[in-house]
Amino acid sequence: MRTVHDIHGGIHPPERKALSRPGELTDAPIPPQLVMPLRQHLGVPAQPTVEVGDTVLGDQQIAAAQGVMSVPVHAPTSGTVVAIESRPIAHASGLEDQCIVIETDGHHRCLDAVGTDDWRALDAITLVERIREAGIAGMGGAGFPTAVKLSPGPERPIETLLINGTECEPYITADDTLMQCHADELIEGAQILAHVVSADAILIGIEDNKPGAIAAVEAAIARADADIELATFPTKYPSGGEKQIIEILTGQQVPSGGIPADIGLVCVNPGTAVAAKRAIIDGKPLTHRIVTLTGEALKNPQNVSACLGTPITALMAHAGLNAIAPQRVIHGGPMMGFAVSNLQAPITKITNCLLAPTATELPVPEPAKPCIRCGHCAEACPASLLPQQLYWYARAKDQEQLAEHRLFDCIECGACAYVCPSQIPLVQYYRAAKGQIRDSEQEKRRSDNSRGRFEARQARLETEAAAREAKRAARKAAAQSKADAEGADPIQAAIERAKARKADQDKEPEQTS
């Protein structure tokens, strides 16, 4: 039995997970139009490989990865490309982004899949490439390209593959449902990923509020007769943060500014592991994901397997959104999700939950009161920061003190703001401060660059001037030495020739007069 370690801080908000009936999974209907953003991951957007008017099949690649920090996009079903244009996307900024719009034909004709059961015979590079080509990006919320995560490099040997089945945010049950419904695929996926990173051990961590998932995964491990350890630990938010679950299960801390691979770990979401299994064994790219549709403004809260690119409004209608009640629709959970600004925006690879709460369920925040330094935020902070000090320094724009108090170790989990008796939107201050610091660092880099360029130009001009001077001096010296070689000063010679000529002329008049 593994020793479970406690993390600093944390909170216990109402879980509300039963609302969406975890463990029951149905397919969401295929909408008439799918909107496929070219960037559903962290990094460089994919490049469209289809044109308007093209007919596409399910699983066909419609946009290709551009470089390492990029993954391709595939069509979830058959249809026609009707537009490649800027559309509203689900992003905290509320901005639009390039999307490929597919009008679906309802036939769901797909490419023939080519997978392999004999994946152990393949080397890591081939498998990583197949995972990248399947368009897999971290499905826990950040969308980090999985292929990059699986290539930590030879200087970082990996001991353990950690499957993070914590799902600590209230309301969300997508991973819970996935682990209950696809436990066998999860085990196969975990084994593939462990093979890819040459990990010695596989560890699956699940919070103890998911008995269904724990039982399903336990049974699947037994069925597969796999050497996989299942660890459960007490429910507490934010245990599911990558750094937090690592400390809980290993007692080790990921160094500040580092990645888990620095201490021999690769940590992935269960959805990512299942996607890897489907990519390698079934030869299917990532085109669908499980989304929790929940909140009291919905008639039928549930988990669905939905095509990527399905507009949020279609899923809300599917779950019976009471159009008057919700005052916001949250992409993600109530702690770290963001309010969607346009319901036409589609779901993407990172959409684990759409939460439509009523005004009484998640009330509009009250106006903030002054900070009384009660310190509850410091007690709740899982990173052991002093949130109230960060708040004062963020307000004062004191970047030196913000760095001193390690603003960039903040994971923006929101535990501090949750417990704040003054209802101060602390995380908002930290995000703004981080943005300002990044801006001023960029500004500094820019000015350093232009100073560098100016100094380089000065140096070049000086070198050129010096070179010209040296050339002149060299010419002069050459002339001098030539004269020396002739034994006489040429100017003196010229003067003397002139004198001689003048003397001749002076003589002539005497002769004539």
Next chain:
Amino acid sequence: MSLLKVTSPHASGQSRVSAVMRDVLVATVPGVLVLTGYFGPGTLINIILGGLVAIAAEYAVVAMRGRDPRVAVSDLSVLVTSTLLCIALPPYAPWWLIAIGVLTSVLLGKQVFGGLGYNPFNPAMVGYVVLLISFPVQMSAWAPPRGLAEVPGLGDTLRHVFAPTTIDAVTAATPLDLLRQNTGLLFDDLLRTSAELTSWGGIGWFEANLAFLVGGIWLLYRRVFTWHAPIAMLVALAVCALMGYDGGSSESGGSALFHLFSGATMFAAFFIITDPVSSAVSNRGRLIFGALIGALIYLIRTLGNYPDAVAFAVLILNFCAPFIDHYTQPKVYGTGKAGSKET
């Protein structure tokens, strides 16, 4: 359908500033009842009068600053300040003493710095110290406890407060005064010869301290503050008293029990030094903050000119709080040695 644009987190807990302040007010009830029982209705009159002055002052100042005064008053912080100050004032203090003290607390202790959350010093203690230095006679006129003298009724009390002429009639030395003034008696003899002293602090004082301890424990249970500052202060005070007891000679500083249950000890530990605004912020910082206050209280009580010392000790440590904060930053996740175990 219009969508609300707000950022995460969308969920919020139940804790509110006004609820915290209300809890503090509720927790003073046992102590106030005991004080009233032993020393008469003077303390109650202090609190009511002080509360009215405090609300009026805060309302007026916040309105002048162009903010919504109802919001400021409704957080109840001004009532906490005035109530704590008025508990510390002698019962039957003249009305003008209360008014000056409360106005000093609210205006000079709090509002000049920008109101709630911005004051570097504990506002109640600012008011208290200004009164103690400016009006030493009135401030040392504490009432004798029930049993040793007749406790005035409500009518007498009101006369004392609003027509303060017969101040001596309700004045007696407090146990800490007696200890301070003692020159020739062994500690045990002092306890025997002074009717108001017991080895547990003194008649009325022990009970009041016990009542404030009960209120404080309730606040701990309500998680209004953590145990760090109060326990550190009490332990430091007890340790200092043990070291200075010297077996109870005439030079003795008094026993640890005497110090723990005398004067404003428990009131200070759970109601004054736990003011979050003016104290250190981290738990480790609050341990140091509390312990230094405990030690200072003992030193000022035994070596200083004033019999009780809470106000001075608290204000001095308020000065030190930012300095303590600087040296007690908690170890942030991942900043230890790479992959090291959490300490």
